[in-house]
Amino acid sequence: xxxxxxxxxxxxxxxxxxxxxxxxxxxxxxxxxxxxxxxxxxxxxxxxxxxxxxxxxxxxxxxxxxxxxxxxxxxxxxxxxxxxxxxxxxxxxxxxxxxxxxxxxxxxxxxxxxxxxxxxxxxxxxxxxxxxxxxxxxxxxxxxxxxxxxxxxxxxxxxxxxxxxxxxxxxxxxxxxxxxxxxxxxxxxxxxxxxxxxxxxxxxxxxxxxxxxxxxxxxxxxxxxxxxxxxxxxxxxxxxxxxxxxxxxxxxxxxxxxxxxxxxxxxxxxxxxxxxxxxxxxxxxxxxxxxxxxxxxxxxxxxxxxxxxxxxxxxxxxxxxxxxxxxxxxxxxxxxxxxxxxxxxxxxxxxxxxxxxxxxxxxxxxxxxxxxxxxxxxxxxxxxxxxxxxxxxxxxxxxxxxxxxxxxxxxxxxxxxxxxxxxxxxxxxxxxxxxxxxxxxxxxxxxxxxxxxxxxxxxxxxxxxxxxxxxxxxxxxxxxxxxxxxxxxxxxxxxxxxxxxxxxxxxxxxxxxxxxxxxxx
Numbered sequence: 001x002x003x004x005x006x007x008x009x010x011x012x013x014x015x016x017x018x019x020x021x022x023x024x025x026x027x028x029x030x031x032x033x034x035x036x037x038x039x040x041x042x043x044x045x046x047x048x049x050x051x052x053x054x055x056x057x058x059x060x061x062x063x064x065x066x067x068x069x070x071x072x073x074x075x076x077x078x079x080x081x082x083x084x085x086x087x088x089x090x091x092x093x094x095x096x097x098x099x100x101x102x103x104x105x106x107x108x109x110x111x112x113x114x115x116x117x118x119x120x121x122x123x124x125x126x127x128x129x130x131x132x133x134x135x136x137x138x139x140x141x142x143x144x145x146x147x148x149x150x151x152x153x154x155x156x157x158x159x160x161x162x163x164x165x166x167x168x169x170x171x172x173x174x175x176x177x178x179x180x181x182x183x184x185x186x187x188x189x190x191x192x193x194x195x196x197x198x199x200x201x202x203x204x205x206x207x208x209x210x211x212x213x214x215x216x217x218x219x220x221x222x223x224x225x226x227x228x229x230x231x232x233x234x235x236x237x238x239x240x241x242x243x244x245x246x247x248x249x250x251x252x253x254x255x256x257x258x259x260x261x262x263x264x265x266x267x268x269x270x271x272x273x274x275x276x277x278x279x280x281x282x283x284x285x286x287x288x289x290x291x292x293x294x295x296x297x298x299x300x301x302x303x304x305x306x307x308x309x310x311x312x313x314x315x316x317x318x319x320x321x322x323x324x325x326x327x328x329x330x331x332x333x334x335x336x337x338x339x340x341x342x343x344x345x346x347x348x349x350x351x352x353x354x355x356x357x358x359x360x361x362x363x364x365x366x367x368x369x370x371x372x373x374x375x376x377x378x379x380x381x382x383x384x385x386x387x388x389x390x391x392x393x394x395x396x397x398x399x400x401x402x403x404x405x406x407x408x409x410x411x412x413x414x415x416x417x418x419x420x421x422x423x424x425x426x427x428x429x430x431x432x433x434x435x436x437x438x439x440x441x442x443x444x445x446x447x448x449x450x451x452x453x454x455x456x457x458x459x460x461x462x463x464x465x466x467x468x469x470x471x472x473x474x475x476x477x478x479x480x481x482x483x484x485x486x487x488x489x490x491x492x493x494x495x496x497x498x499x500x501x502x503x504x505x506x507x508x509x510x511x512x513x514x515x516x517x518x519x520x521x
Contacts, residue, residue: 049195052195058094065495065515070084071512076465080117090106118134120133122173130360145169200267205265222246231246235295235400238454239405255283262277297331304322323365324365365393403449410442417433428479444463470504476496476497481493495517
C-alpha cells in the first residue's frame, strides 16, 4: 500500500513540473527566498477571503515536495501514541489563467502510523463534541489524510473583486490490533467572498462560510473471538459508557458550520495593515447504532486576525496576531425505543427523545502573535538573514454539570528564531534556521466527582502533561540548487529538520524529517 501512494505522489510531483514548462527558454527562476517573501507580503492569505488573490495578486509560481517524518518520546497526551512515522506530499500553484482571473490550488496527502495509542479512535479531537470513543488496549493506527483546496478570484471589476474557495478533505483512521476499528472523515466547505476598494488607501473585504463535516465509526471487528474487549463511549471528562458488545458499537457525528468574516485593509507609503473579524457557529448531531442519539453539541467561535507588513529597500517587518474564542455546550438526550405500525402492516422501530438537558460546557481561548525581521535586498525579493520572536497564550476549561466536574488549564509560550544564508554561490544556497520555544503552565487544576479507569489512564496523565514546563530546540537546514528540465529552469531544494522537547517532569520528545522539492515558474 505504501508503494501505491508513493507512486501517486511521484506522478503528482512530475505533473507540477510539467505544468511549469514553456515553449521558450528562460533563465528566470523562483528561489526559496522569493517564494517566502512573496507569501509573507500577501496579507489576504491568512484569511478566508479568496478574492484577495485578485486584489493583491501573488506572482505565478508552483511548489511541490515529498518528505518523511518521525516523532517519538514520552512527552505526549494520554490519547496519543508514543511514536509516529509517516510521509507527506504537497503540490500547490498560484497562476493567472486568464486576463482577469487568478487561481490557487493545493493538494496535500499525509500518511502515517502511530504506535502505542489508546483511548481515542477519532480523527478530530478539537472543535467537536465530547461524545468521543476508544478502547483501552494500546495498538498501532494507520492514518491517511487527503486535503484539496482551490481558490478563484477575479481582477478588478469596477471597485470590486470577487472570489470563492472550495475545500475537500477526507481521512481514514484504521486500528491494526483488536479491537479493530475504522473511522472515516469527510469535510467539505465553500466560501464565497468579495473585496471593495474604497480609495487608494482603504479597502473592505467580506466572506461567507459554510462547512459540512462528517466523522463515522464503522462496526468494530475482532480476530480473537474468544476474548472480550472493553470499549468506551465517552461523554465528557470522567463520564463514559462501557460495553463489550463490539458489534453494536457504531457512532457518527455530523456537523454544519456556518459563518463569515469582515476585513479592512489600510495601505500606506511604506506598509500595509489588514484586520479581520469573524464569527461561526457549529451544530453537531451524534448518532449511534439503530439511529439512537445520545446527545448533540453546539458551539460558537469568534476569530480575530491582524497582519502588518512594512517594507523598505533592504528590510521587511512582518507582524501577525491571531485570536480565537470558542464556547460550546453538549446536551444529553434521554430516549426510548417505540414501535411504529405502518399502513401496510409493517412494524419499524424509532428512538423518541423524552427530554434533554445540558451536561457539558467548554471554553477555549487562544491568542498568539509573532514578529519577523528580514534583512537583505528585499526590493528584489531576496534576503540574507532573519530573526523573530513569538508568543502564545492558551486557555482551556471543561465542565461537566451533572455531577459537577471541572478541568482548567492555561499556558504561556514564548519563542525566538533566527536564520542565515551561509552559502550563496552560483545559485547554490544553504540556509540554517534555529528556534527555541519555551512553555510555562500558568494554571492547572482539576476537580472530578469520581475516580475511575478513565481518570487513571487519561485525565490524570494529561494533567501531568499540562503541568510540565517545556523547552523545545529545533534546527532546520535547507540547500537549494538550479535545475533544468528541457527548456525550463527550475529550483530544486532539500530540507531537513530535527528538534527535541525537554520537560522538567514528563520526559522528552524527538522529531525529525527530510524532504525534497521543486519550485517552478
